[in-house]
Every structure is written in structure tokens, then in C-alpha cells.
Amino acid sequence: MGVINIYYFDFISVGIDIGSKVSWASIITPDHKPFSRPIRIDHQSIESLEFLISQIKKAEEVNSLKARIFLESTGIYHIPLYCHLKESGFEVSILNPLITDSNKNQGIRKVKSDKKDALRIAKTAYTNDLKTSLIPSDVVLNVRALVREYHKLADDKTSHVNQLTKELAIIFPGYNEVFSNTTSKTSISILKTYRTPKRILATPRDELIDFIRKNAKKGLDAATKTYNKLINAAKIAITFSHQLRSSYDLIELQLDFIEIFEKKKTDILNRIKDYLHDYKDEKFVSQINLLRSINGVGFISAVSIMAEIGDFSAFTKPKQLVAYFGIDPSVKESGKFKGTKSKMSKRGSAVARRVLFIVALASIRRNRKGEANNPVLRKYYDKKQESKAKKAAIGALMRKITNIIFAVLRNNREFVIITPQQHIQNYNQLLKLVA
Structure with missing residues (x-):
């Protein structure tokens, strides 16, 4: 008996492998069949861009399905094409290269070409719970x-x-x-x-x-x-x-x-302030000010963190922000083997990690009177150092600060230093009110 494939996706997938001057697009239907040969996109040719758009619209008409376009995030080179396709009326999403990289070795042969990469990106789109993102606002x-x-x-x-x-x-x-x-x-x-x-x-x-x-x-x-x-x-x-x-x-x-x-x-610092003033993005500026309420976070640190986060609504859990910053521990397991030494994955924003490191040091730094910037975090750090090396303790502190950042932005309230005991008391009082 033959194998019957059932497809639940109701869109045409367009995968685009981005280059600095030339990109390649692959259009496939939900049964993973190519609609046409790979399309070469010359970034300096209007005719090339118009041909891509005409082919996508033709695929939509023939299959009576809307197209969804997927591009890998490549620093800056994907931005002009992303904006052009959005302005042409298409639904365009950005894929993290880490997601598409995981699908590179599905075949036995080792093949690397722009055409194959475009097809791989298009096929990746037909994945359940696929994580995508959008281009941030101009101010970001x-x-x-x-x-x-x-x-x-x-x-x-x-x-x-x-x-x-x-x-x-x-x-x-x-x-x-x-x-x-x-x-x-x-x-x-x-x-x-x-x-x-x-x-x-x-x-x-x-x-x-x-x-x-x-x-x-x-x-x-x-x-x-x-x-x-x-x-x-x-x-x-x-x-x-x-x-x-x-x-x-x-x-x-x-x-x-x-x-x-x-x-x-x-x-540059003055220009950043000018941008924040000129764009009048009240929400973005408000979030920067909220982060500045955290001990050890100055203006440039707050701006750096929010610029890297972009749209905070994309994060629903603290661990997502931890992973986005690349300060989550890497896991090494195979069969019965379980690695005991885990390091930071460092797969996220390098700028955010850098700033978090600076904030972590600033938060536990003591003044001339011997008082820490944030006594609660200093106590937490000292406790970690009892069982961990200094770098590991700093890493734990960075994750703690990320949790604070998430809470401040989620609750839309300025940071206030509260001891764990006070947290417990507040929680018990809340339970009494609910009861």
C-alpha cells in the first residue's frame, strides 16, 4: 500500500535565501511540490523584483491559496526585501537562522547552495508551532x-x-x-x-x-x-x-x-535621545524609563536592552527572554549520559548579554559605606558563590536580572527592591483577599 500524506496547511510557502546583492526564492505548495523553478532576485533590478511578485501571485491564483513569505534574519540585508514585499500586500515573516539550520541535514548528502537553502526555508514554513517574528518599528x-x-x-x-x-x-x-x-x-x-x-x-x-x-x-x-x-x-x-x-x-x-x-x-548618545524625542513612541520611551528604575541600569543600558528586545509583547514567559538573550544554559544529553557542566548557550543578542553583565556588576557593587547597589541581589550573588564559580554566579545573577526586567515590563510598573520574605508576605495577603 502507498503512503497517504495529509496536509493541514492552507497557504503557499515562499522561502527566500537572502544575499547581499542576490537572493533566491522557492515557491512550494502544501504537498511540498515546487510551483516553479527557483527564482533569482537581483536587488538592483526592478524587473527581477516584479517577476518574483508576479510568480507568487500566479501561484496564489492557480492553487486558490494565499501565499506566506519567509525570510531568514540576516542582520540588515533582508530588511529592504521584507519592506518591499510587505508594501506589495504579502504576509511576510522572519525566521531565526537557528530554526532553519536545524533542518539543513535532513538528507544524506551534504548539499549547500542558495537554491537549496531557499527550498529548505520554504519547507520549514510547514512546521507546526513555527516561531516567526516581524521587523521592529522604525524607532527600534x-x-x-x-x-x-x-x-x-x-x-x-x-x-x-x-x-x-x-x-x-x-x-x-x-x-x-x-x-x-x-x-x-x-x-x-x-x-x-x-x-x-x-x-x-x-x-x-x-x-x-x-x-x-x-x-x-x-x-x-x-x-x-x-x-x-x-x-x-x-x-x-x-x-x-x-x-x-x-x-x-x-x-x-x-x-x-x-x-x-x-x-x-x-x-551617538545625543542622536539616540533625538530619535526617542522625534519619533514620539510613548510606549517605547516609557519602557526605557521603567528599566531605568532598576538599580544598576543607566540610560544607555536601558536603551540597549529595549532596542534588542524590540516588541516586548512577543515574550510571554521570563524563560523566553532568557533564551532570547542567550543566557540560558546549554544542555548536553545523549542516552544515559547527562552533562554536569553547562555553559551559556550564547545564541541570542550579544549586545544584550554585554549590557546584562555590566548591570549585574553594577547591581552588586558596594559604595564607600560598604552598601551594595541592590542588597537583595548582592545577597543572592554571595549565596551562589558558596557553591559556584564566580562566572557561574554572575551568569545566575544575569538570569535573575532578566526575570526582573520581564516583571517590570509585564507589570508596567517601576522596580522596587523587595526581599524574598516580603514577597511571601505580599503573596499570602493576596491569597487572603482572594479567599
């Missing part, structure tokens, strides 16, 4: 692009700061101990004005103290303490250093780069 796309560039500039600046530190270790070994931040305004001003340990030692005491006080905008006592540290480091550098002329040239170069990157970061 604009802010997301600027936020990602902001973090790239921060990385570029860090690389030059590291190079500056290395050069100072050669010609001025103790300098990095004088300032907690080598790239502070005072530190950069000293390096640009006085340059060498000899010039620092030759400068009159009152002149140098006054220079430090004006740049640091601190009192005389604080400026004097910094002066004493600087003089001591300069004296040591006279006998314990190697005065390479190239190091001074490189330090000057690194300082210029650091100032350029810092200025560009400030420019």
Missing part, C-alpha cells in the same frame, strides 16, 4: 543600529586604552597607580601638557597642584594627595623605566584616538 531599528555602533566604539576605545596602558608601563611604570581612570580628564591633561616624568618633577609644586585641582574640580587636599602620588611615581620612573621616544609618540596617538572615540560616543 534606528535606536538599535546606533546602540550597536555605540558599543563598537566603546570596544575600539578600550583597545586604545589598553595600548596606552602598555606604553605607560614602559616609560612611566607607576603612572597607572596614580589615577583610577587613566583616561580621566585630569590624567589626559597631564599626559598632554607635561608628557615626561622629568618635566613633571621640574614643574613647581604649586603650579602642578593648581593644574590638578582645576582639571579634577576637587579641593586642595585631594589635589595635593594626587600630586604626591604623581611625584613619587615620577621619581621611580627616572630610575626604573625605559625612555623610548616611540612610546611618547604612540601615547600621543592613543590619546588622540581615545578623545575621538569618546566624542563619537557622545554624539
Whole structure:
């Protein structure tokens, strides 16, 4: 007896494999039969785009079914085609490459081609409970692009700061101990004005103290303490250093780069604020402000997280947001084997993970009085460290913060620090009211 296939899907599937200049489309019917040969789409040809649309409409007419178009998320290259097809009246969805990747090896032969990939994407559409997404709003796309560039500039600046530190270790070994931040305004001003340990030692005491006080905008006592540290480091550098002329040239170069990157970061920050003001997306701005109520979350952190989330309504459970950020544990199991060491999957947003890491450190950081930014999370972190390594404890803390982010956005209420005991009391009171 032959095998009878029963299909429950009532749409034509169009899978498109995206390229930077050329894409390929495959149109199939619910019985997985190709409607036509793969269609080549030249992004610079109007005729090519019009032919694709005509073929999709022809497939709809012949089969008396509506078409659904599926594209893999490819960074930026899928956006113009997505918008063009939406404006042409089609239902278009975005697929996570991780979903379509899982279907690559269904055949025995290892085949990789754009035409085959387009067919694979089209077939993936006929999957029960298929997870799709839409292109975020323009304000999210604009802010997301600027936020990602902001973090790239921060990385570029860090690389030059590291190079500056290395050069100072050669010609001025103790300098990095004088300032907690080598790239502070005072530190950069000293390096640009006085340059060498000899010039620092030759400068009159009152002149140098006054220079430090004006740049640091601190009192005389604080400026004097910094002066004493600087003089001591300069004296040591006279006998314990190697005065390479190239190091001074490189330090000057690194300082210029650091100032350029810092200025560009400030420019981007101002543009982000302009976008948020110009687009007047009250919900998006409100969600950013809600996140800023969480201890350790500043403006750029809140904007970064919301830009990566996009439409929060797509998430119904905290674990979905945890997985989206890529901070969920990877699972290794096979037969009776169960892996005991699990690591972060890191399959989600790298920017979100980066920001969550920064927020996690900020939330448990102690001030001069020894008080943590968030005492509840600090206690949670310390407890985790009793049985886990530091990195694992930080990972657990990042997941905890993600749960807080989810709760704040779901409840549309600002964050308030509540101890576990208070949570229990509030829950019991709620039960009494319901009863």
C-alpha cells in the first residue's frame, strides 16, 4: 500500500535565501511540490523584483491559496526585501537562522547552495508551532543600529586604552597607580601638557597642584594627595623605566584616538535621545524609563536592552527572554549520559548579554559605606558563590536580572527592591483577599 500524506496547511510557502546583492526564492505548495523553478532576485533590478511578485501571485491564483513569505534574519540585508514585499500586500515573516539550520541535514548528502537553502526555508514554513517574528518599528531599528555602533566604539576605545596602558608601563611604570581612570580628564591633561616624568618633577609644586585641582574640580587636599602620588611615581620612573621616544609618540596617538572615540560616543548618545524625542513612541520611551528604575541600569543600558528586545509583547514567559538573550544554559544529553557542566548557550543578542553583565556588576557593587547597589541581589550573588564559580554566579545573577526586567515590563510598573520574605508576605495577603 502507498503512503497517504495529509496536509493541514492552507497557504503557499515562499522561502527566500537572502544575499547581499542576490537572493533566491522557492515557491512550494502544501504537498511540498515546487510551483516553479527557483527564482533569482537581483536587488538592483526592478524587473527581477516584479517577476518574483508576479510568480507568487500566479501561484496564489492557480492553487486558490494565499501565499506566506519567509525570510531568514540576516542582520540588515533582508530588511529592504521584507519592506518591499510587505508594501506589495504579502504576509511576510522572519525566521531565526537557528530554526532553519536545524533542518539543513535532513538528507544524506551534504548539499549547500542558495537554491537549496531557499527550498529548505520554504519547507520549514510547514512546521507546526513555527516561531516567526516581524521587523521592529522604525524607532527600534534606528535606536538599535546606533546602540550597536555605540558599543563598537566603546570596544575600539578600550583597545586604545589598553595600548596606552602598555606604553605607560614602559616609560612611566607607576603612572597607572596614580589615577583610577587613566583616561580621566585630569590624567589626559597631564599626559598632554607635561608628557615626561622629568618635566613633571621640574614643574613647581604649586603650579602642578593648581593644574590638578582645576582639571579634577576637587579641593586642595585631594589635589595635593594626587600630586604626591604623581611625584613619587615620577621619581621611580627616572630610575626604573625605559625612555623610548616611540612610546611618547604612540601615547600621543592613543590619546588622540581615545578623545575621538569618546566624542563619537557622545554624539551617538545625543542622536539616540533625538530619535526617542522625534519619533514620539510613548510606549517605547516609557519602557526605557521603567528599566531605568532598576538599580544598576543607566540610560544607555536601558536603551540597549529595549532596542534588542524590540516588541516586548512577543515574550510571554521570563524563560523566553532568557533564551532570547542567550543566557540560558546549554544542555548536553545523549542516552544515559547527562552533562554536569553547562555553559551559556550564547545564541541570542550579544549586545544584550554585554549590557546584562555590566548591570549585574553594577547591581552588586558596594559604595564607600560598604552598601551594595541592590542588597537583595548582592545577597543572592554571595549565596551562589558558596557553591559556584564566580562566572557561574554572575551568569545566575544575569538570569535573575532578566526575570526582573520581564516583571517590570509585564507589570508596567517601576522596580522596587523587595526581599524574598516580603514577597511571601505580599503573596499570602493576596491569597487572603482572594479567599
